[in-house]
Amino acid sequence: MKLATVSVKEKEFVVIINGEQMVSIETINQTEGKEWRTDLFGLIQENHLSELNRWYRSEGEHKLSSFPIVGPDDIQYVAPYKSPGKILGVGMNYVEKAIELSGQLPQEEPVIFMKPNSSLIGPDEFIKLPPQSSEVTAEAELSIIIGKTCKDVAEEDAIDVVAGFTTSLDVTAKDIHAKNPRYMQRAKSFDTFFSFGPYFITPDEFPVLKDISVETVLNGEGCHQNIVENMMYQPWWIVSFFSQIMTLNAGDIIMTGTPGSAVIRDGDIVECRIPGFKPLYNPVSKFKAK
Template sequence: MRFVRYGEPGQERPGMLDAEGRLRDLSGVVPDLAGAVLGKLPNIDPNGLPLVDGSPRLGPPVGQIGKFICIGLNYSDHAAELGATPPDHPVVFMKATSAICGPNDTILMPRGSQKTDWEVELAIVIGKPAKYVSEADAMDHVAGFCIANDVSERSFQMELSGQWTKGKSADTFGPIGPWLVTPDEMGDLDDLDLSLEVNGERMQTGSSRYMIFPIPLIVSHLSHVMSLHPGDVIATGTPPGVGMGMTPPRFLSEGDEVVAKISGLGEQRLTVGRDG
């Protein structure tokens, strides 16, 4: 099943897509796609739900996100393009939840930005509380998956010293969606195609088969260092082709269009602007 949230920022309503991709209103069934609802998403025929007129804005497909957790250097080919040694354990950092925006919103480069970069990523959405779970049981705690773009200001991240979080957390640096797709519709999680284009030029081409740490291991590992709660989002790393890894490096400019896609999860289509 494909779940969405639609409407103006802060006023999103829950919805579903039917087999023809038409938007159906789910607000008569659940108040939002958030919290405990994610642990038991409604298993209903969307054709029985009201059709939504027009083409409303799609927001993040998950509401009330408590933690936005990111895994760094999780693709062997991405680590290679950066000249980095593949890690022995997952590299974990946080992204501010205030960075979250919808899949077709505007990426706003923050004041002083010179090196805003792109990172298409497969994101896990937690559906049930997870603490000290095994890899074998990890998927029982997953509500579904969506696209995330770990937008990064590299000068803030790499040149201001300190932790990566400061380069990852500007407003709009966390586009999520368009859809929350349940695990039963995802197929082989170890064979998903990921891509990202800037102004129609392919920048990133990758496959989840090159993940160093697979999804069950990531969920299990995180559950041993922090409690995971329904609605937590985990971005699982990016394939090669980021601007920082190019020779010479390439970064986003005002007016650019960024299109990110993952097998079975739809696409994000974002424009780039400037904040302040």
Template sequence: MKYLARTREGRPLVGDEDGFCPLSAADPGLESVRDALPKAAAGTLAGPESATADRIAPDDVAFGPPLDRFGKLWGIGLNYLEHAGDLEEDRPEEPASFLKPPSVLTGPGGPIRLPPTTQSDRVTAEAELAVVMGRECRSVDEESVDDVIAGFLPVIDMTAEDVLQRNPRFLTRAKSYDTFLVVGPAIAVPEEPMDLTDVRVRTIVNDEVAAENAVRNMAFPPREIVSFHSEVMTLRPGDLFSTGTPGAEPIEPGDEVRSVVESIGTVEASVTR
């Protein structure tokens, strides 16, 4: 597995399990992580083993968001069958998708800033596996999706549940407060198409596992989600699909939230108001 990341100051990095080095040291033609996304999708991304600089241990890197600017931010609701049952919702016959604005984004560590209690007094956090697009595409079949995906990312999504419960048409507002999407520190770039079936996703709050499930229990797996939405609109490098949560947990100021996506990565964030 290779990883694409940036430091908190914005310096682009490429890495593996042993550490990270400047992206340009591995490929002088790449000036940013965004420039590297098409190569990640094509399987031609150079790793730190071929770099002219030494690796830096992951624990010695202060990570920021892996991209300075993401594209479209898609979310998928009710995608784990058990979670839909918990919410007493019927399984959708098509992906229950929605868009979030770029202003929701925050990097590893957060913080997640809850809105004033006069606007929402019940916000939940949700661990999710995200897909990052690497190449522009339209009308891609599922068998070809790996050719356009750059990699995968752990994220924490948030919902102002009391806002949503007042009216389902308030979904966009309920999902769109500032800092309501925490992106992981590194995009995981598989060396070859990855079997996601047994990958487990965990929502953890204050070191307690609040929800856990495997990708195999999604109603719509990640590749199907990408293919489906490529029939709706053109997808471009940096677009992100957050593929749904195994379960949500209410959060309060002072909490620590963690999204763990096995084989992909982990992201944490503190909660404040």
């Protein structure tokens, strides 16, 4: 099942993407007599997403073709939700990228980091280049959305705690990080340095995760591309790993690593492209002090 959060006349709500059509959860509630949350964060947190997906798989997919639709000309895609509990990341996860950056594969455990909620933006919003940095990079990544509170999850059980996947862009002040690896947290924490959306897709749409392709695109030209099979740490392993460090909560986001980064400058447009998802676009501008 594919979902997105859209804005129509400044009202935000969730739609199901059904082929070329979009149907709001509000319309489904009215037509089917349901009381599902109409925001994605609420759908995930209150476990309405599981109920909605069961309905969609059993009967809803066929029914939606006769429901009133949201006109594509009327909508603007926005961030799936605004305030996740945690935004977590894994660095240097593709074999080729790790060797390129360090000359060797990392030992036993991945490089990890966190981003603040203040770094979060959605599709088509501007990535703002901070004055403290002269070299900023953006990286396309497949991100995991946690579906329920969990701790110490076994790798084989990780799929049971995942709500879905989305496209994302991880932005880094590369020159700051290059001064000292211990500056990584600062380099990744500036406002607008994390974007995700527009599509959110449930795991049942991806029976074979290893074939998912992730591509960083700059100004319409592909820069780096790779497939999940070439990750050193696979998605279900990553969920298990983080859950053994900290409690994961519904709505937490985990970036799984990038096939490669692109240096971004004022006026650029950077994208994350993953087949099955609508591409995530973000324009780039210089930071302007208020």
